[in-house]
Amino acid sequence: MNAGQTIAIVHLFPTLMGTYGDGGNLLVLARRAKARGLTPQVVTVGPGDAIPAQGDLYVLGGGEDAGQVAAARYLRQSAGFKQAAEAGACIFAVCAGLQVLGTDFEVAGGAIEPGVGLLDAVTRRREPRAVGEVWAEVLPEAGSAAGLPPLTGYENHGGGTALGPAARPLARVVSGIGNGSGGPAGDGTEGVVQGHVLATYLHGPVLARNPELADRLLSLAAGGATLPDLATPYVADLRQEREAYVRSGKLSADSVRTRR
Amino acid sequence: MPVSLPPRARLALGAGRAAAAASRLLRRGRGQVVGGRVMLKVDPALITRLAAGKQLTLVSATNGKSTTTRMIAGALRTKGRVAHNLTGANMGPGVVTALAADRAAGFGAIEVDEAHLPAMAAQTGATQLVLMNLTRDQLDRGSEVKMLSRRWHAMAEQLSDKTIILANADDPLVVWAARPAPSVVWVGCGQWWTDDAALCPECGATLERAADGTGIAPWRCPACGLARPQTAWSITPDATGIVTPDGTTLTPHLKLPGRVNVGNAAIAVAAAAGRGIDPAVALAACEQVEDVDGRYINTTVDGHPVRLLLGKNPASWAEMLRIVGTSGAALVTVLNARGQDGRDPSWIWDVPFEQLAPMPVWVSGERRFDLAVRLDTAGLELRGVTEDPLAGLAGLPAGEAVDIVANYTAFQELRARVVK
Numbered sequence: 001m002n003a004g005q006t007i008a009i010v011h012l013f014p015t016l017m018g019t020y021g022d023g024g025n026l027l028v029l030a031r032r033a034k035a036r037g038l039t040p041q042v043v044t045v046g047p048g049d050a051i052p053a054q055g056d057l058y059v060l061g062g063g064e065d066a067g068q069v070a071a072a073r074y075l076r077q078s079a080g081f082k083q084a085a086e087a088g089a090c091i092f093a094v095c096a097g098l099q100v101l102g103t104d105f106e107v108a109g110g111a112i113e114p115g116v117g118l119l120d121a122v123t124r125r126r127e128p129r130a131v132g133e134v135w136a137e138v139l140p141e142a143g144s145a146a147g148l149p150p151l152t153g154y155e156n157h158g159g160g161t162a163l164g165p166a167a168r169p170l171a172r173v174v175s176g177i178g179n180g181s182g183g184p185a186g187d188g189t190e191g192v193v194q195g196h197v198l199a200t201y202l203h204g205p206v207l208a209r210n211p212e213l214a215d216r217l218l219s220l221a222a223g224g225a226t227l228p229d230l231a232t233p234y235v236a237d238l239r240q241e242r243e244a245y246v247r248s249g250k251l252s253a254d255s256v257r258t259r260r
Numbered sequence: 261m262p263v264s265l266p267p268r269a270r271l272a273l274g275a276g277r278a279a280a281a282a283s284r285l286l287r288r289g290r291g292q293v294v295g296g297r298v299m300l301k302v303d304p305a306l307i308t309r310l311a312a313g314k315q316l317t318l319v320s321a322t323n324g325k326s327t328t329t330r331m332i333a334g335a336l337r338t339k340g341r342v343a344h345n346l347t348g349a350n351m352g353p354g355v356v357t358a359l360a361a362d363r364a365a366g367f368g369a370i371e372v373d374e375a376h377l378p379a380m381a382a383q384t385g386a387t388q389l390v391l392m393n394l395t396r397d398q399l400d401r402g403s404e405v406k407m408l409s410r411r412w413h414a415m416a417e418q419l420s421d422k423t424i425i426l427a428n429a430d431d432p433l434v435v436w437a438a439r440p441a442p443s444v445v446w447v448g449c450g451q452w453w454t455d456d457a458a459l460c461p462e463c464g465a466t467l468e469r470a471a472d473g474t475g476i477a478p479w480r481c482p483a484c485g486l487a488r489p490q491t492a493w494s495i496t497p498d499a500t501g502i503v504t505p506d507g508t509t510l511t512p513h514l515k516l517p518g519r520v521n522v523g524n525a526a527i528a529v530a531a532a533a534g535r536g537i538d539p540a541v542a543l544a545a546c547e548q549v550e551d552v553d554g555r556y557i558n559t560t561v562d563g564h565p566v567r568l569l570l571g572k573n574p575a576s577w578a579e580m581l582r583i584v585g586t587s588g589a590a591l592v593t594v595l596n597a598r599g600q601d602g603r604d605p606s607w608i609w610d611v612p613f614e615q616l617a618p619m620p621v622w623v624s625g626e627r628r629f630d631l632a633v634r635l636d637t638a639g640l641e642l643r644g645v646t647e648d649p650l651a652g653l654a655g656l657p658a659g660e661a662v663d664i665v666a667n668y669t670a671f672q673e674l675r676a677r678v679v680k
Contacts, residue, residue: 015458015466019396024609027637047458047466064404066464132603154604156399203606208633233636234645238629 007033007221010055010084011044012097013071020156022061022094024205028214029057036227038218053080055089057221062095062157062203065107072100075116085118090220091197094206098192098199099123099159106159118197120164126180129158134176134202135246136190142170143193144220145213150174151190152209152242153202160186161201167194175246177201196220209242211235263312272303273360280357292345296353299360307352310359311384314343316368317531318384320377321392321428322405323576325350327516327552328390328524333369334545335532341365346553351376355384367535374408378415381423389425390531392449392524394433395456396610397573398602405433405456412437419443426531428523429491430476436461436486447530448494449523450475453575455610462486475499475523493530495522502526504539512543515550520579554675561678562653564662565589568675571665572601574610581615584663590656591616593635594625594649594666594674601668605630613638622652625670649674 011026026042033040045051047070051058058081063071075081085091091101099105102121104114110125134155138148151171160181163169169179170191178190178201191200198217200206207214211232219227265273280295299306317336319329333344343365345358350373358370372380374394381389391412394405416425417440427438430451438444451457452475460467465483474497480487492505499519501509512525525546532542551557555570567589571577584591597605605627617639623632624646632645644652649664656662666674 015455018455018610020399020604021606021609024606024634024637027609031637064406066406066459070459070464070466154606156604203604205606205609208609208637232633233642234629234632237645238633241629 004037004039005222006039006041007057007218008052008055009040009042009221010052010058011042012051012058012060013045013047013067013074014061015046016067016071017063017097018061019063019067020061020095020203021205022203025059025061025092025094025207025214028205028207028211029059029218032211032214032230033218035230036218038222047074051075051078051080051084053083053087055084057217058084058089058091060091060093060097060100062097064096068096068100068105069107069113071097072105072113072115075100076114081116085197088196090217091118092217093197093199095155095157095201095203098201099161101197101199102161102192103164108158119192119194119199120166121161121192122164123159123161124181125158126160126184128184129156130177130180130186130201131156132176133242133246134178134190135174135243136171136176136178137174138171139169141168143168144196145170145193145198145216148210148212148216150243151200151202151206151213152239153200153204153206155201156203157201161192163189163192167192169193170198170200209235209238263309265309269303269306269309272299272306275299275302276357276360292349292357293353296349296355296357299356300352307356307359307380307383308385310356310363311368311386314359314368315366315388315535316370316384316386317388317390317535318370318372318377318380318386319390319392320372320374322374322395322397322573323579324392324520324524325371327521327549327555328392328528329369329371330549330552331525331528331546332390332531334548335528335537335542336367336369336535338541338545339535339537340367343368343370345370352380355380375411378411381415382418385423387423388531388534389423390527391425391427391434391438392527393428393431393451393453393575394437395453395573395575396607399604399607406461409433409437409461413440416441424534426527426534428527429489429494432457432467432479432486433461435489445493445530445534446489446491447527448476448491449527450495450499450519452519453578455574460484460486472497475519493526495519495526499523502529502543504529508539510539510543512547514547516556517583518579519582554671554679557675557679559678559680561650561662563659564653564656565659566662566664566678568671568678569663569665570668570671571611572667572671574607577608577611577665580665581612584665585616585619587661587663589661589663590622590652591619592622592624592649592652592662592664593631594664594670595627595631596625596667596670597627597630598669601670608634613640616640622646622649624649624651625666650677
């Protein structure tokens with residue numbers, strides 16, 4: 001890592017894919033990069049804009065069906081995004097963004113929409129919808145995410161994602177559903193890792209609740225540089241409080257809800 | 261005169277009142293919801309029976325429905341008695357309680373939950389529906405804003421010309437929902453929060469908006485042509501006036517702060533005008549609204565002048581930022597994430613708190629650590645992080661003014677503590 005090194009962060013389609021506070025992930029990345037003497041340059045890409053090919057880190061949030069389908073179409077058609085992915089840029093996606101980066105995904109009404117194909121993952125509708133607090137332990141075999149502390153976040157999705165052999169799960173849920181394929185309780189996996197592409201179902205936003213994950217993304221984006229430790233006020237309290245909550249038994253009571 | 265009721269309905273009223281009284285006695289609450297539930301259990305048709313013969317106005321929106329309902333009720337009261345749900349009990353039980361509370365009232369101004377509006381419109385046969393905005397709120401319950409818009413759209417398709425919709429022309433989701441109705445009065449109430457309406461609700465193309473910073477900026481869909489309708493009523497671009505259909509500009513002097521309340525007053529005056537009330541008279545009634553169930557209320561705590569504000573979702577909090585950012589008062593923020601609040605507080609990251617930096621702030625509530633991380637990231641100076649929102653007041657200079665912004669359950673608890 002060189003002092004003042006620029007990290008180009010591309011925020012993909014926040015107006016289409018940013019329903020659950022996922023824009024906060026960008027605020028966290030920029031802040032943590034700055035604190036290490038890096039110079040973050042955030043480029044926001046809207047519908048119809050060209051996606052730059054030279055980004056170091058691409059970030060895609062979650063969203064509702066219509067925004068998700070529109071974002072998938074823009075990404076599939078983008079030469080810049082294809083070039084960046086082939087060049088090994090780090091790509092990070094949340095929830096509907098995870099589904100979009102896969103092979104294909106099903107939307108409400110049963111239509112199958114082609115994904116971008118960067119993850120060996122297929123998403124189909126699941127019942128019931130997976131809604132609630134998640135605590136998940138990062139798997140030792142999670143490739144570029146291995147070694148991270150447990151992930152905390154909130155999931156809210158109607159899709160179940162099954163991984164193919166080229167993709168690896170990011171984590172195993174201690175509580176919550178996660179990827180959610182293979183039955184109502186899911187298969188216990190959460191998130192996807194495939195090379196420099198990382199994806200999760202967790203909101204929170206996930207990088208605010210899991211700053212080590214944010215640092216891992218920055219490190220990958222900076223060519224594998226080691227970042228000095230950085231204490232973040234109140235995050236330890238927040239993680240402790242969330243872990244106590246998922247382990248308290250209140251979680252299952254709170255999760256019983258009917259959709260209006 | 262109220263319509264006469266069959267025995268079953270009279271039994272339902274009696275049982276409901278008894279249940280409400282018992283609930284109050286047990287200090288469970290104000291009894292409106294419990295009493296209403298019992299009434300509907302005994303007579304499921306009671307809403308329809310009680311609504312008969314009344315001129316009813318139903319008001320729905322993600323934000324501003326309680327305030328606007330209060331304004332409309334005030335305006336209607338210049339002409340006669342008004343049935344009105346004071347407490348924001350806005351689903352079936354709350355609606356039936358409001359109608360039962362004043363059976364002799366000729367008018368009704370009733371706030372209705374967004375998801376329950378189609379059912380309440382059908383059951384009451386209301387002749388006015390006031391539709392204001394749909395933005396993200398409590399997403400963990402699965403009520404995506406587009407789904408609510410589709411439900412309103414389906415409702416509008418079924419309406420007869422006896423029902424008039426008054427709709428905010430500045431929210432594309434509301435415009436698309438209201439458009440199929442045979443009779444719509446478009447009101448430019450302003451809509452500054454646009455993050456939930458990037459796409460055309462009709463065809464999914466990206467909407468084009470004039471970026472002029474006003475809440476009444478024209479918008480249109482380049483693909484299908486859906487566009488901001490010509491308005492009969494509108495706020496002025498600087499949100500200080502209300503332009504009536506004859507071109508007169510009224511200048512509201514509201515006791516409530518903020519530009520959103522000028523928009524709320526605009527649609528309230530338009531609704532009152534639809535009942536034959538002079539706009540100036542209606543506006544004067546809107547100006548009298550001082551607090552809405554504790555929202556915006558001024559009170560005193562330990563010698564500090566305290567104002568209570570509700571910030572329950574990104575759009576409402578974004579408006580509160582404008583109010584607290586210029587007030588000069590110390591700012592206390594409170595966040596819970598119970599069922600009624602939405603259990604996922606991620607939405608606080610959609611609020612542009614950066615606008616307040618480097619202002620000092622006190623952080624509290626059950627989810628104070630989520631809020632602390634958010635406000636620290638935004639560059640505010642955190643003075644205290646405590647569960648109790650009033651804990652920080654002890655450290656302030658005597659008599660210093662305080663604004664407290666809380667979300668739903670936090671607000672209710674605080675109001676019960678500090679409003680005598």
